[in-house]
Amino acid sequence: MNTIESVSRRVFLRGALVGGAFVLSARLIPEKLWAAEGEAAAAPFEPSLWMSIAPDGTVTIVAHRSEMGCGSRTALPLVVADELDAEWSRVKIEQAIGDPKYGEQDTDGSHSVRSNFDLMRQVGATGRMMLISAAAAQWGVSPGDCATEPHFVVHRGSGRKLGYGEVAAAAAKLPVPKKEDVPLKDRSQWRYIGKEKNSLFDLPEIVTGKAIFGMDATMPGMVYASIEHPPVLGQKIKSYDDKAALKVPGVQKTLTMETFKPPHLFQPLGGVAVIADNTWAAFKGRKSLKIDWDNSPHSVYNSGPFRKTLETTSRQPGKLVRNVGDVDVAFAKAAETGGKIVEAEYYTPHLAHVSMEPPVAVVEYRDGKVLAWAPTQNPQAVQETIAGVLGIKKEDVTCHVTLLGGGFGRKSKPDQVAEAAVLSKQLGKPVKVVWSREDDIHFDYFHSVAAMYMKAAIGPDGRPTAWLQRTVYPPIASTFDATARYADDEMGLGWNNLPFDIANHRAENGPADYHVRIGWLRSVANVYHAFAIHSFADELAHNARKDSVQYLLDLIGPARIVNLDAKGDDAQDALKYPLDTARLRRVVEIVAEKSGWAKRSADKGKGRGMGIAAHRSFLTYVATVVEVELDNRGQVHIPNVWTAVDAGTVVSPDNIRNQFEGAAVFGTSLALFSEITATNGMIDQSNFNNHQITRMNRAPRHVDVHIVQSEAPPAGVGEPGVPPFAPALFNAVFAATGKRVRELPLSKTKLV
Amino acid sequence: MIRFKVNGKEKSFDGDPDMPLLWYLRDVAELTGTKFGCGMALCGACTVHQNGAAIRSCTTPMKDVGGAEITTIEGIAPMHPVQKAWMEIRVPQCGYCQTGQIMQAIALLKENKNPSDLEIDTAMSGNLCRCGTYQRIRAAIHQAAKETA
Numbered sequence: 001m002n003t004i005e006s007v008s009r010r011v012f013l014r015g016a017l018v019g020g021a022f023v024l025s026a027r028l029i030p031e032k033l034w035a036a037e038g039e040a041a042a043a044p045f046e047p048s049l050w051m052s053i054a055p056d057g058t059v060t061i062v063a064h065r066s067e068m069g070c071g072s073r074t075a076l077p078l079v080v081a082d083e084l085d086a087e088w089s090r091v092k093i094e095q096a097i098g099d100p101k102y103g104e105q106d107t108d109g110s111h112s113v114r115s116n117f118d119l120m121r122q123v124g125a126t127g128r129m130m131l132i133s134a135a136a137a138q139w140g141v142s143p144g145d146c147a148t149e150p151h152f153v154v155h156r157g158s159g160r161k162l163g164y165g166e167v168a169a170a171a172a173k174l175p176v177p178k179k180e181d182v183p184l185k186d187r188s189q190w191r192y193i194g195k196e197k198n199s200l201f202d203l204p205e206i207v208t209g210k211a212i213f214g215m216d217a218t219m220p221g222m223v224y225a226s227i228e229h230p231p232v233l234g235q236k237i238k239s240y241d242d243k244a245a246l247k248v249p250g251v252q253k254t255l256t257m258e259t260f261k262p263p264h265l266f267q268p269l270g271g272v273a274v275i276a277d278n279t280w281a282a283f284k285g286r287k288s289l290k291i292d293w294d295n296s297p298h299s300v301y302n303s304g305p306f307r308k309t310l311e312t313t314s315r316q317p318g319k320l321v322r323n324v325g326d327v328d329v330a331f332a333k334a335a336e337t338g339g340k341i342v343e344a345e346y347y348t349p350h351l352a353h354v355s356m357e358p359p360v361a362v363v364e365y366r367d368g369k370v371l372a373w374a375p376t377q378n379p380q381a382v383q384e385t386i387a388g389v390l391g392i393k394k395e396d397v398t399c400h401v402t403l404l405g406g407g408f409g410r411k412s413k414p415d416q417v418a419e420a421a422v423l424s425k426q427l428g429k430p431v432k433v434v435w436s437r438e439d440d441i442h443f444d445y446f447h448s449v450a451a452m453y454m455k456a457a458i459g460p461d462g463r464p465t466a467w468l469q470r471t472v473y474p475p476i477a478s479t480f481d482a483t484a485r486y487a488d489d490e491m492g493l494g495w496n497n498l499p500f501d502i503a504n505h506r507a508e509n510g511p512a513d514y515h516v517r518i519g520w521l522r523s524v525a526n527v528y529h530a531f532a533i534h535s536f537a538d539e540l541a542h543n544a545r546k547d548s549v550q551y552l553l554d555l556i557g558p559a560r561i562v563n564l565d566a567k568g569d570d571a572q573d574a575l576k577y578p579l580d581t582a583r584l585r586r587v588v589e590i591v592a593e594k595s596g597w598a599k600r601s602a603d604k605g606k607g608r609g610m611g612i613a614a615h616r617s618f619l620t621y622v623a624t625v626v627e628v629e630l631d632n633r634g635q636v637h638i639p640n641v642w643t644a645v646d647a648g649t650v651v652s653p654d655n656i657r658n659q660f661e662g663a664a665v666f667g668t669s670l671a672l673f674s675e676i677t678a679t680n681g682m683i684d685q686s687n688f689n690n691h692q693i694t695r696m697n698r699a700p701r702h703v704d705v706h707i708v709q710s711e712a713p714p715a716g717v718g719e720p721g722v723p724p725f726a727p728a729l730f731n732a733v734f735a736a737t738g739k740r741v742r743e744l745p746l747s748k749t750k751l752v
Numbered sequence: 753m754i755r756f757k758v759n760g761k762e763k764s765f766d767g768d769p770d771m772p773l774l775w776y777l778r779d780v781a782e783l784t785g786t787k788f789g790c791g792m793a794l795c796g797a798c799t800v801h802q803n804g805a806a807i808r809s810c811t812t813p814m815k816d817v818g819g820a821e822i823t824t825i826e827g828i829a830p831m832h833p834v835q836k837a838w839m840e841i842r843v844p845q846c847g848y849c850q851t852g853q854i855m856q857a858i859a860l861l862k863e864n865k866n867p868s869d870l871e872i873d874t875a876m877s878g879n880l881c882r883c884g885t886y887q888r889i890r891a892a893i894h895q896a897a898k899e900t901a
Contacts, residue, residue, distance in 0.1 A: 203839055
């Protein structure tokens with residue numbers, strides 16, 4: 001369905017590809033539409049990716065996904081280079097601006113590789129074929145008698161060689177071959193895909209401090225801004241006094257910013273901006289502002305009472321999400337026959353993203369057009385948001401993407417970029433908006449607070465005959481629709497796809513109101529869904545006096561494709577990526593073996609224990625075993641973590657290990673330390689003193705990541721390491737102490 | 753007028769003496785390898801060397817750097833064994849905190865040629881990494897120690 005056309009001498013990225021003699025542009029239909037023929041026919045064809053080869057042989061590949069540490073900016077060009085048979089050291093990467101011509105650019109949902117892998121291969125392979133044709137024509141031989149070695153076309157018979165740069169100009173004049181005529185490499189021929197030596201393209205710049213993050217971007221003549229936002233969502237300024245602020249050296253002026261009209265979307269929050277000569281002066285000036293805010297309906301938000309509301313809702317029937325058999329009949333039957341019923345409730349708090357780089361952007365508004373440099377996961381959202389806020393066309397917003405100092409979902413939301421645009425328009429000069437860490441924590445798009453209710457009827461063999469699960473939380477949809485109370489779009493994140501072999505199963509979702517901005521954070525709703533499901537599975541194992549691994553395998557049941565009755569995006573995924581319990585079983589078996597589960601787990605109690613959880617998310621199968629040790633103060637330490645990952649075909653195995661090592665640390669943060677709470681609508685935490693994330697001395701001592709060799713289509717790697725971590729850790733704490741803790745983070749519960 | 757050296761070059765500053773060194777380096781001297789993460793000496797992203805010792809530049813006011821020799825990541829001649837180890841072990845993910853981590857690690861190895869895991873933890877626990885690269889940081893410090901031994 002993809003077509004590729006030669007677009008030589010057409011410069012897409014102004015300045016970036018000048019001198020490229022040979023430019024390939026891929027036009028694609030988004031992969032999601034492939035299965036839906038009707039829609040596909042109507043979808044506009046848009047160019048999506050470019051590569052060019054300069055006469056000196058330099059290959060330039062455009063990265064259209066953002067780099068926030070997951071490796072997308074390296075992985076996709078690496079795939080192109082492999083199929084092109086390019087020498088990686090002669091590849092340059094150009095970061096794309098935001099533009100729908102690239103297709104979807106929101107670097108989230110762990111889908112950069114899986115949604116672009118086939119296309120990248122095709123782009124590279126098409127280029128290679130055209131280079132071969134050009135060289136063959138020059139030699140007067142058949143293309144079939146030619147091959148490539150990195151950066152050269154070789155004539156097999158004579159051993160003659162031509163460099164890619166030497167034939168690039170001639171190749172550019174050739175017609176682009178049809179997709180069906182372009183052979184892809186066999187896996188065995190891959191030079192880069194799946195190889196250990198792959199490392200991040202930007203590594204040398206990162207370790208020398210030369211890498212440019214959003215925080216490092218500048219524009220000539222820019223001023224700095226720091227904004228005092230309304231402490232409660234939706235508040236407006238009643239009055240303010242900036243006299244003291246204006247006396248701070250370096251402060252130029254203050255500007256008021258309008259509070260958004262609901263829904264908040266990615267609009268600026270409002271407040272008072274302090275404009276200054278440098279970041280410090282702007283920060284300092286802000287401290288002297290006196291602002292009187294009006295009331296907001298969200299000032300009723302108090303985390304303690306709100307938790308009770310969620311829990312009350314979770315005890316009542318909710319909206320049906322998935323139904324198998326009839327749980328009501330099964331529960332009634334269990335009651336009649338004296339069968340065992342197990343119930344449990346779980347709670348998880350709000351979380352903040354706290355990327356090491358707080359939100360920041362540099363924007364210039366001039367003559368109705370906007371130029372932005374930002375660490376954004378979604379440059380097209382920058383275009384749309386600024387266009388909406390300023391009332392201009394999104395085509396008139398140019399967004400350059402810097403490296404991101406972490407993202408984790410926060411940087412898909414470009415509210416701070418829109419703030420800089422609004423201020424630049426008022427000031428008539430470029431503005432750099434810098435959020436402090438306190439701004440970042442107070443005004444995040446928070447990972448939602450959630451309450452889960454679980455109920456099972458247990459048969460005589462210890463297996464559940466019925467399993468009911470309810471989840472309740474303010475949905476992400478509330479960011480886009482102020483009336484949204486159900487999490488319809490989040491059910492695919494580990495709630496409507498329980499892979500267990502249980503005759504009667506029902507999943508439900510209850511309503512909840514929002515009082516802060518709700519957003520997506522690394523692995524999203526999978527965090528709380530997996531915590532409830534895999535804690536509960538372990539509770540049932542203990543209840544049945546069975547080994548946790550054996551019980552889990554028994555719950556997963558025989559190898560089969562689980563019928564999910566999926567809709568929307570999930571249905572598209574279900575075709576290409578069926579939920580295969582054989583793969584889930586395999587990661588459980590591997591992690592049990594690698595962790596020495598059979599031997600080590602027996603040595604539990606006395607402050608030591610191991611726990612397991614296995615969860616599929618972003619189409620990747622992950623099983624994790626966590627080992628804990630308690631010191632005499634009841635503090636939990638994590639000597640070992642073992643993770644088995646089946647992510648299908650992988651591009652950079654070492655990067656995947658890094659992602660899963662990191663996920664164990666991210667998981668440790670949310671399992672042990674992190675919690676965001678609100679009082680009267682205001683966030684209680686402010687910086688790393690009262691909002692803890694994992695430090696080296698509390699991080700897992702050793703994380704062992706085992707990647708399953710697979711030829712299945714590539715799946716996600718940035719997020720799937722997170723969901724099984726907390727339940728595996730809490731199950732280990734139970735094994736160590738006999739204490740079943742049902743809420744995150746663990747620091748709220750005294751263990752000794 | 754405050755006089756000091758940055759990466760061996762004479763500098764002077766007559767702005768707000770309360771301005772933290774971090775913002776002087778970033779906004780005035782345009783040395784952006786030193787990062788802002790918290791402003792309260794809680795995360796270590798802003799770590800530089802003052803007379804060879806690791807300090808948090810975000811809480812060091814300019815009035816305290818008079819006469820000092822400041823070294824930033826830009827003043828470390830690449831490839832320092834620590835940077836080399838960071839490359840070989842492929843430590844970074846997003847990379848934002850890594851210059852601070854590297855400056856802290858260089859200072860550690862100056863004082864302790866062969867630190868144990870516990871000594872590394874003690875020296876490095878003030879440097880946060882949200883991507884969670886601690887295991888690789890520890891391995892890279894051991895490797896750099898071996899190389900410089």
